[in-house]
Amino acid sequence: MGAGLIRAGVAALAVALVIGVAPAQASLMGAAQPTRAAVALAAEGDYSSFFGDDALRGSGWAACPEPVTWSVDMGRLSPAAAKREMARLRTALGLWSRYSGVPLEFTGRQPLVYDNTSYQLRAADNSAPRTRHIYIGFYGGKEVSGLSGNVVGLARPTSMLAREVVSGMAVFRRGYVLREQSEEPRHLTNLYLHELGHIFGLGHATSPTNVMYPTLGTMTDLGPGDRAGARDYTQECTSQPECLAALVTA
Numbered sequence: 001m002g003a004g005l006i007r008a009g010v011a012a013l014a015v016a017l018v019i020g021v022a023p024a025q026a027s028l029m030g031a032a033q034p035t036r037a038a039v040a041l042a043a044e045g046d047y048s049s050f051f052g053d054d055a056l057r058g059s060g061w062a063a064c065p066e067p068v069t070w071s072v073d074m075g076r077l078s079p080a081a082a083k084r085e086m087a088r089l090r091t092a093l094g095l096w097s098r099y100s101g102v103p104l105e106f107t108g109r110q111p112l113v114y115d116n117t118s119y120q121l122r123a124a125d126n127s128a129p130r131t132r133h134i135y136i137g138f139y140g141g142k143e144v145s146g147l148s149g150n151v152v153g154l155a156r157p158t159s160m161l162a163r164e165v166v167s168g169m170a171v172f173r174r175g176y177v178l179r180e181q182s183e184e185p186r187h188l189t190n191l192y193l194h195e196l197g198h199i200f201g202l203g204h205a206t207s208p209t210n211v212m213y214p215t216l217g218t219m220t221d222l223g224p225g226d227r228a229g230a231r232d233y234t235q236e237c238t239s240q241p242e243c244l245a246a247l248v249t250a
Ligand SMILES: [Zn+2]
Pocket: 015, 016, 017, 194, 198, 204, 214
Protein backbone atom coordinates (compact mmCIF):
# COMPACT_ATOMS: atom_id res chain seq x y z
CA MET A 1 0.00 0.00 0.00
CA GLY A 2 3.06 2.26 0.35
CA ALA A 3 3.46 2.87 -3.37
CA GLY A 4 1.48 5.77 -4.67
CA LEU A 5 1.15 7.57 -1.37
CA ILE A 6 1.91 11.22 -1.75
CA ARG A 7 4.47 11.67 0.99
CA ALA A 8 6.74 14.36 -0.35
CA GLY A 9 4.04 16.96 -0.91
CA VAL A 10 2.74 16.64 2.58
CA ALA A 11 6.15 16.48 4.21
CA ALA A 12 6.91 19.95 2.88
CA LEU A 13 4.20 21.37 5.10
CA ALA A 14 5.42 22.02 8.60
CA VAL A 15 3.36 23.59 11.31
CA ALA A 16 4.34 24.95 14.65
CA LEU A 17 2.40 26.08 17.66
CA VAL A 18 3.83 29.02 19.51
CA ILE A 19 3.71 29.46 23.24
CA GLY A 20 2.45 32.84 24.23
CA VAL A 21 -0.39 34.85 25.57
CA ALA A 22 -3.37 35.29 23.28
CA PRO A 23 -4.04 38.98 22.60
CA ALA A 24 -7.21 40.31 24.14
CA GLN A 25 -10.12 40.15 21.76
CA ALA A 26 -10.70 43.44 19.97
CA SER A 27 -13.35 45.50 21.65
CA LEU A 28 -16.55 46.04 19.74
CA MET A 29 -17.22 49.27 21.62
CA GLY A 30 -17.71 52.22 19.33
CA ALA A 31 -18.27 50.12 16.23
CA ALA A 32 -21.65 49.03 14.91
CA GLN A 33 -22.68 46.06 17.01
CA PRO A 34 -23.12 42.97 14.84
CA THR A 35 -26.13 40.81 15.57
CA ARG A 36 -25.70 37.67 17.59
CA ALA A 37 -26.48 35.58 14.48
CA ALA A 38 -23.85 37.42 12.43
CA VAL A 39 -21.25 36.87 15.12
CA ALA A 40 -22.10 33.15 15.27
CA LEU A 41 -21.87 32.85 11.48
CA ALA A 42 -18.52 34.65 11.36
CA ALA A 43 -17.22 32.42 14.15
CA GLU A 44 -18.26 29.30 12.25
CA GLY A 45 -16.38 30.51 9.18
CA ASP A 46 -13.15 30.98 11.11
CA TYR A 47 -11.16 28.03 9.85
CA SER A 48 -8.69 27.39 7.09
CA SER A 49 -7.39 24.41 5.17
CA PHE A 50 -4.04 22.82 5.75
CA PHE A 51 -4.03 21.95 2.07
CA GLY A 52 -3.43 25.25 0.34
CA ASP A 53 -2.06 24.12 -2.99
CA ASP A 54 -4.22 22.86 -5.82
CA ALA A 55 -2.90 19.31 -5.82
CA LEU A 56 -4.07 18.79 -2.26
CA ARG A 57 -7.16 21.01 -2.10
CA GLY A 58 -10.20 19.21 -0.74
CA SER A 59 -8.15 16.54 1.00
CA GLY A 60 -9.30 14.95 4.24
CA TRP A 61 -9.84 11.78 6.23
CA ALA A 62 -12.71 9.56 5.16
CA ALA A 63 -15.54 8.94 7.61
CA CYS A 64 -15.61 5.18 7.07
CA PRO A 65 -17.16 2.82 9.63
CA GLU A 66 -13.78 1.17 10.13
CA PRO A 67 -11.96 3.39 12.64
CA VAL A 68 -8.78 5.30 12.07
CA THR A 69 -6.32 3.83 14.56
CA TRP A 70 -3.72 5.61 16.69
CA SER A 71 -0.72 4.57 18.73
CA VAL A 72 1.54 6.55 21.01
CA ASP A 73 5.13 6.49 22.25
CA MET A 74 5.26 7.55 25.88
CA GLY A 75 8.61 5.97 26.64
CA ARG A 76 10.08 9.33 27.76
CA LEU A 77 7.32 9.90 30.33
CA SER A 78 7.00 8.41 33.82
CA PRO A 79 4.09 5.99 34.31
CA ALA A 80 2.11 8.69 36.14
CA ALA A 81 2.73 11.32 33.45
CA ALA A 82 1.94 8.82 30.71
CA LYS A 83 -1.39 8.02 32.33
CA ARG A 84 -2.30 11.73 32.60
CA GLU A 85 -1.32 12.58 29.05
CA MET A 86 -3.08 9.51 27.71
CA ALA A 87 -6.31 10.73 29.29
CA ARG A 88 -5.85 14.18 27.73
CA LEU A 89 -5.06 12.71 24.33
CA ARG A 90 -8.15 10.51 24.49
CA THR A 91 -10.25 13.57 25.28
CA ALA A 92 -8.72 15.61 22.46
CA LEU A 93 -9.00 12.83 19.89
CA GLY A 94 -12.54 12.09 21.05
CA LEU A 95 -13.59 15.67 20.31
CA TRP A 96 -12.12 15.66 16.81
CA SER A 97 -13.73 12.30 16.17
CA ARG A 98 -17.09 13.55 17.36
CA TYR A 99 -17.13 16.67 15.20
CA SER A 100 -15.53 15.15 12.10
CA GLY A 101 -17.50 11.89 12.17
CA VAL A 102 -14.28 9.88 11.78
CA PRO A 103 -14.23 7.02 14.32
CA LEU A 104 -10.92 6.58 16.13
CA GLU A 105 -9.50 3.59 17.98
CA PHE A 106 -6.44 3.36 20.23
CA THR A 107 -4.23 0.40 19.36
CA GLY A 108 -1.66 0.67 22.13
CA ARG A 109 1.64 2.17 23.14
CA GLN A 110 4.49 1.63 20.72
CA PRO A 111 8.15 2.72 20.57
CA LEU A 112 8.50 5.21 17.71
CA VAL A 113 11.43 7.06 16.20
CA TYR A 114 11.29 10.54 14.72
CA ASP A 115 13.15 10.87 11.44
CA ASN A 116 14.57 14.39 11.20
CA THR A 117 15.06 14.01 7.44
CA SER A 118 11.56 12.96 6.40
CA TYR A 119 9.86 14.67 9.40
CA GLN A 120 7.92 11.54 10.20
CA LEU A 121 7.44 9.14 13.04
CA ARG A 122 8.08 5.50 12.26
CA ALA A 123 7.96 2.30 14.27
CA ALA A 124 11.21 1.65 16.14
CA ASP A 125 11.05 -2.00 15.02
CA ASN A 126 11.04 -0.83 11.37
CA SER A 127 7.66 -2.44 10.69
CA ALA A 128 5.81 -1.02 7.70
CA PRO A 129 4.02 2.32 8.18
CA ARG A 130 0.36 1.74 8.98
CA THR A 131 -2.41 3.34 6.97
CA ARG A 132 -5.57 4.94 8.39
CA HIS A 133 -3.31 5.48 11.38
CA ILE A 134 -2.00 8.34 13.53
CA TYR A 135 1.37 8.13 15.31
CA ILE A 136 1.88 10.31 18.38
CA GLY A 137 4.98 10.70 20.54
CA PHE A 138 6.60 12.72 23.33
CA TYR A 139 10.27 13.63 22.83
CA GLY A 140 13.06 15.92 23.88
CA GLY A 141 14.13 18.84 21.70
CA LYS A 142 17.31 17.00 20.72
CA GLU A 143 15.34 14.10 19.26
CA VAL A 144 13.02 16.24 17.13
CA SER A 145 14.84 19.13 15.48
CA GLY A 146 11.60 21.10 14.98
CA LEU A 147 10.81 21.13 18.70
CA SER A 148 13.11 24.02 19.50
CA GLY A 149 12.74 27.59 20.69
CA ASN A 150 9.11 28.16 21.60
CA VAL A 151 7.75 25.32 19.45
CA VAL A 152 6.20 22.70 21.71
CA GLY A 153 4.24 20.61 19.24
CA LEU A 154 4.36 19.61 15.59
CA ALA A 155 1.74 17.71 13.63
CA ARG A 156 0.47 17.07 10.13
CA PRO A 157 -1.05 14.55 7.78
CA THR A 158 1.80 12.39 6.51
CA SER A 159 0.40 10.44 3.58
CA MET A 160 -2.49 10.54 1.16
CA LEU A 161 -4.22 8.15 -1.16
CA ALA A 162 -5.53 10.40 -3.91
CA ARG A 163 -7.13 13.10 -1.72
CA GLU A 164 -7.85 10.87 1.21
CA VAL A 165 -5.54 11.39 4.16
CA VAL A 166 -4.40 7.96 5.31
CA SER A 167 -1.84 8.78 7.98
CA GLY A 168 -0.79 11.54 10.31
CA MET A 169 1.59 12.24 13.13
CA ALA A 170 2.03 14.53 16.12
CA VAL A 171 5.05 15.08 18.38
CA PHE A 172 5.10 16.98 21.65
CA ARG A 173 7.98 18.35 23.68
CA ARG A 174 8.39 16.31 26.82
CA GLY A 175 9.87 19.10 28.94
CA TYR A 176 7.01 21.46 28.19
CA VAL A 177 4.41 18.81 29.00
CA LEU A 178 6.01 18.10 32.37
CA ARG A 179 6.27 21.79 33.23
CA GLU A 180 2.71 22.71 32.26
CA GLN A 181 1.31 19.82 34.25
CA SER A 182 2.13 21.88 37.33
CA GLU A 183 1.79 25.40 35.86
CA GLU A 184 -1.28 25.35 33.58
CA PRO A 185 -2.57 21.89 32.61
CA ARG A 186 -5.23 23.40 30.31
CA HIS A 187 -2.39 24.44 27.99
CA LEU A 188 -1.79 20.75 27.36
CA THR A 189 -5.34 19.94 26.29
CA ASN A 190 -5.30 23.06 24.11
CA LEU A 191 -1.97 21.97 22.62
CA TYR A 192 -3.23 18.47 21.80
CA LEU A 193 -6.46 19.81 20.31
CA HIS A 194 -4.50 22.24 18.15
CA GLU A 195 -1.97 19.77 16.79
CA LEU A 196 -4.57 17.08 16.17
CA GLY A 197 -6.57 19.70 14.26
CA HIS A 198 -3.69 19.94 11.79
CA ILE A 199 -3.85 16.18 11.32
CA PHE A 200 -7.55 16.61 10.58
CA GLY A 201 -6.68 19.05 7.79
CA LEU A 202 -7.17 22.39 9.49
CA GLY A 203 -4.80 25.31 9.16
CA HIS A 204 -4.80 28.26 11.53
CA ALA A 205 -7.80 30.30 12.64
CA THR A 206 -7.86 34.06 13.17
CA SER A 207 -9.78 34.12 16.44
CA PRO A 208 -8.63 32.89 19.87
CA THR A 209 -12.13 31.37 20.29
CA ASN A 210 -10.83 28.43 18.22
CA VAL A 211 -8.15 25.91 19.18
CA MET A 212 -6.63 26.42 15.71
CA TYR A 213 -5.60 29.94 16.71
CA PRO A 214 -1.78 29.82 16.43
CA THR A 215 -1.05 30.96 19.97
CA LEU A 216 -1.63 28.57 22.82
CA GLY A 217 -4.49 29.33 25.21
CA THR A 218 -6.50 27.39 27.75
CA MET A 219 -9.33 25.98 25.60
CA THR A 220 -10.47 22.48 26.47
CA ASP A 221 -13.07 22.08 23.71
CA LEU A 222 -13.29 22.90 20.01
CA GLY A 223 -14.54 26.34 19.01
CA PRO A 224 -17.22 27.04 16.37
CA GLY A 225 -14.70 27.44 13.54
CA ASP A 226 -12.89 24.26 14.56
CA ARG A 227 -16.13 22.29 14.49
CA ALA A 228 -17.15 23.69 11.11
CA GLY A 229 -13.69 22.91 9.73
CA ALA A 230 -13.81 19.36 11.06
CA ARG A 231 -17.08 18.80 9.20
CA ASP A 232 -15.91 20.52 6.04
CA TYR A 233 -12.61 18.67 5.68
CA THR A 234 -13.92 15.18 6.30
CA GLN A 235 -14.70 13.14 3.22
CA GLU A 236 -17.49 10.68 2.66
CA CYS A 237 -16.41 7.07 2.86
CA THR A 238 -15.71 5.78 -0.63
CA SER A 239 -14.76 2.28 -1.64
CA GLN A 240 -11.13 1.86 -0.66
CA PRO A 241 -10.50 -1.19 -2.87
CA GLU A 242 -11.51 0.80 -5.98
CA CYS A 243 -9.16 3.61 -5.02
CA LEU A 244 -6.33 1.15 -4.54
CA ALA A 245 -7.01 -0.54 -7.87
CA ALA A 246 -6.89 2.82 -9.61
CA LEU A 247 -3.56 3.58 -8.01
CA VAL A 248 -2.03 0.28 -9.02
CA THR A 249 -2.87 0.88 -12.68
CA ALA A 250 -1.95 4.58 -12.62
ZN1 LIG B 1 -0.55 25.24 14.31
